[in-house]
Amino acid sequence: MLNVLDFRKIESRPPESTARPLAANTNLDLAALASRITGLHSQAKGEIGKAVLMLELAAQHAREIAARLADPTARKDFDEHIAMIERLLQLAREMAFKL
Numbered sequence: 001m002l003n004v005l006d007f008r009k010i011e012s013r014p015p016e017s018t019a020r021p022l023a024a025n026t027n028l029d030l031a032a033l034a035s036r037i038t039g040l041h042s043q044a045k046g047e048i049g050k051a052v053l054m055l056e057l058a059a060q061h062a063r064e065i066a067a068r069l070a071d072p073t074a075r076k077d078f079d080e081h082i083a084m085i086e087r088l089l090q091l092a093r094e095m096a097f098k099l
Contacts, residue, residue, distance in 0.1 A: 041099070048096045052089060059085050 062082050069075040 045096065045099045048092075048099070052092050052096055055085075055089055055092070059089060 059082060062078070062085070066075055066078045066082060069078060
């Protein structure tokens with residue numbers, strides 16, 4: 001019973017919710033929340049765009065590496081993997097555009 005509080009010693013004070021009218025407080029909170037969501041959405045969209053660009057650059061470098069492969073079978077397999085990656089990147093670009 002170490003967590004016993006003596007309520008007689010605690011001063012009574014009005015709840016913080018009564019300091020401002022509820023409707024005004026709610027409108028301010030909703031406006032701030034909407035603004036924050038919009039900002040986060042914009043930030044996420046930018047980060048996704050940067051990620052897609054970096055992956056496209058990596059795919060371009062992979063194409064350059066594939067061109068240097070001497071073994072035709074290894075080059076063909078590598079090219080197939082790169083083609084799949086490029087198709088997925090195209091899908092990612094389309095989905096990012098819809099955000």
